Structure formats: C-alpha cells, structure tokens
Amino acid sequence: MKKLLFIVLAAVVGGLAALGGAQLFGWNQQVKYVEVAGQPAVEYANFADPATTTNVNPAPTTGFATAADKALPAVVHIKASKQASGRSVGGNPFGIDPDQMPDAFRDLFGNPSPDGRTPQRQAPLQQGSGSGVIISPDGYIATNNHVVDGAENLEVVLNDMQTYEAEIIGVDPTTDIALIKIDATNLPTVKFADSDKLRIGEWVVAVGNPFSLTSTVTAGIVSAKGRSIDIVRRTGGELAIESFIQTDAVVNPGNSGGALVDINGDLVGINTAISSPTGVFAGYSFAVPSAIVSKVVKDLREFGVVQRGLLGARIIELNTAFAEEKGIDRDNGVFVNEVTENSAAEEAGLKAGDVITAVDGVPTLRNSELLEQLGRRRPGDNVVITYERGGDERQATARLKNSEGNTEAILPKPVPEVVSELGAEFVDVDETVAEELEISGGVQIADIKSGLLYEQTKLRPGFIITHVDDRRVKDVEDFNKIMSRASGAVGIEGVYPDNPDKVIGLAIKK
Known part of the structure; x- marks a missing residue:
C-alpha cells in the first residue's frame, strides 16, 4: 500500500514539474488567430458536347487520378509577351509604369542586364504566364481575357511540350474570357459539364501552370456559387458578369485560364481569380462557370464578339434594410430601380419597384x-x-435586345482610322467613374502601342480625354468623329482618375 501511494505521489510531483517547465518555456501557449482588418485584395490568378456524367460527392478510392488523367492533356501553358516602350515614366529607365501594365504582365516585368544587376536602357520584353483549356481538336483554346490582354505574341506549350504560336479569335472583358487558336489538329479536349448541377461541398480539381510550374494539379471543394467579388467590373464596366464558383483548391498566379474540373475530369469552370492580401493563394479561388464559358466561346467563334441579351433595367440587390426602406415584405430578390425606355423590360411590362425572383x-x-x-x-x-409587385407574384415574357436596342446580332466594328493613327485603344468612361469625377462623359485610354500618342506624349493607360480642341468629348464614337476632322496641332485635355483635380492639357501633331 505504501508503495502504491509512493508511486501516485511521484506521478503527481512529476506532472506538476512538467507543467511548470512547459509554462516556463512557453510550450503550452495558446495559438492566437489574427484577423486581417478590412477586405482582402482580390487579384487575378495568373467545345465539346456537354458531359453526360454527373459529379460524385465523395472522393473515390482512386483519389483525383481520374480527373487529372483526363484534364492534364487538355490544359496548356500560355506565354504572353509584348515589347515595352522606351519612354521614361516616373524615373523608370524602362519607360514603363508597372502599375499601368496589364495584370498578366506585371509579375514578370523587367529585363535585367547581362550582369544581372543594372537594368538595360533598351525597351524590355514584358512577359506574362497563364493557362488555357483546349476545347476543340482543331486548336481552339479558352482562357482568361487578362491573360492575353495587350499581348503582341502568344506562345502555347502543350502538355507534351509541343509549342505553337497562337492568334486571338476574340475577347470578352465583361466575363474575362478569351478564345485563342493554334494551328494543330487531333488535340485532346475536355468535355463541358453542367456547372448548374455543381453542388456546394463537391470535390473539384484545378489544373494549370502556377508560377510557370507546368501541369500542376490541386484539389478542393466548392465553397460557394454565384459569388461576386467586383473584379471583372474594372475592365468589363457595368455589363460585367460575376457569378463565380468559389473553391478552396489552391490557385496561384499562372493558373489564370486553367481548368476547374469535377471528379470525372469534366470542365465546370475557368480559374480566374484569388482572394488574397498578399497576391498568392490565401484560402479561396474563383472560377467562371462552364455555362458562361461555353456561351461566350461559341459567340466569339461564330461572331468574333459576344452577343449579350439585355433586359434594359437598372437593378439593386435586396437586403433587409433596403426592403424595409422600400416597404417590401421580403428581404431577397433583385429590385428594379429603373426601366430603360423602349427596352425589353418595358415592353414586357416591368416597372420600377418590381422585384425579380426568377x-x-x-x-x-x-x-x-x-x-x-x-x-x-x-x-x-x-x-x-418571375417578379413580385405589391406582394403579388407575376410572370412576363421579355424578348431581350442588344446594346443598340434591337434584336439583331452584333458584328465586330472595323477599327476606325483615327484609332490606328493614334496607336491606342479607347473605351467609354464608365458611368460610375464619370459620376465620381463629376464629368459628363469622355473616353479612357485602355492601352497605348505605337502611334502618335506614344511618340508625342507621356500619357499612360487610364487617362480620360474630356476635350479635343476645346470640344467636349461624350464617348468613343464622338471622339472618333472629332479626331477624324481635326488636322495639324490638335489640343487634348483630360484627367487621371486618381488625380481628378489636376487637368492635363497637351497637343499632338497629326
């Protein structure tokens, strides 16, 4: 008995000694979770017939090998490049402001000298790296618009290391999807699965080329659907469509344009963005659903531009506070704030105050x-x-229209001669931006290549032209008309969005 008591006493003393030592050396300190203040930055992560198979919720005993085996041969590595200008911007000897470069080029910006230390004075070659998905055996490849945006040369490396030059068939900034093509046949492809049937919690596999690590496979689950992160609107404007599949599959710069496949290896999305405070994966990635990708690439292949069916109504997403303010007895749905004259919505009988539910x-x-x-x-x-008005559910049939107010297909417009002469790409100023800057329209420089603006000015992409020869500029069409009639020294006036109080005036000689 005494021996037993001695053993118990020794155990208690030893335990207390261990706890004291642990406390002394900090071994039992609790892990502290630090919450990052504010919203994390959202960064871009740099057709076959629809699949008849359905996704399997639990991972099979073979893991993700089947999905990888089917998807890997159809995912390509895209290398985009363009020659930078030699102008000096902000003291940069390259003449390039990295903040104004397309996202696809920003990470690999620079051209070091042979000694590896001092930048060369010559214009560097800007390069970016992304991914793409072969969608037809004759060489059509779906990818992200931001992967190919501004590229002068596209090189596509297949999974078997064959290399091809690619051409851009069409791009759609409103969904961040692009279609490119290589001159090849009998290529492996992926099938399009129905992204509508994808369920939250199902396994998915991401295939791409993060950090130029070719043919990389990661896996995760669907975390959410219909997610909007307000990133495509930067380039797509008010017509931007954001309804991402959110996953926790690891995606990093270089994965952009790569495949998100289900457990069967069929395409459910195109990996596009990550939510991260650092620019690398921090928990969540976002993909454009295959239902949208399929429609966009078909349009680009057939017409060269996307055919958008527009309802013609300004909308606001309902929440509890807004519903109470408007006296609406529901806290979800899409509130019609305004109906455009002669639009599909007006012709269908929709009115301001209606709530669209389906x-x-x-x-x-x-x-x-x-x-x-x-x-x-x-x-x-x-x-x-399907909509509600005054608490009553109703239905109406709307015949969607195009951006010109009719039901005809939109065809690509020829590049105006003035655009070719100036060597820049112009877009209408977004209405929200115009309101913030308190300007009534204008055109924004989306990109500058070789031409009069490049040769005679130091303007950077993002600059908003508000006046030409003291005439107010409303939009791109108006700008083209004014510039086409101008000759000799032409005065240009405008602002940068980040410094609207500083009006810049300059002249170019045509």
Missing part, C-alpha cells in the same frame, strides 16, 4: 444570379421573368 424558373435572388442567367442568352431570345 428567370425561366431559375431562382435569381441576387444580382449575380440574374446577370448570369441573362448573360447566357442572345438578343432575340425570349425569357420568362
């Missing part, structure tokens, strides 16, 4: 869901809109 029977309780459903349609398509 399109063709598909619930659309968030803006992203409504825009996604409409984004799959072309001008001339009929859709059944």
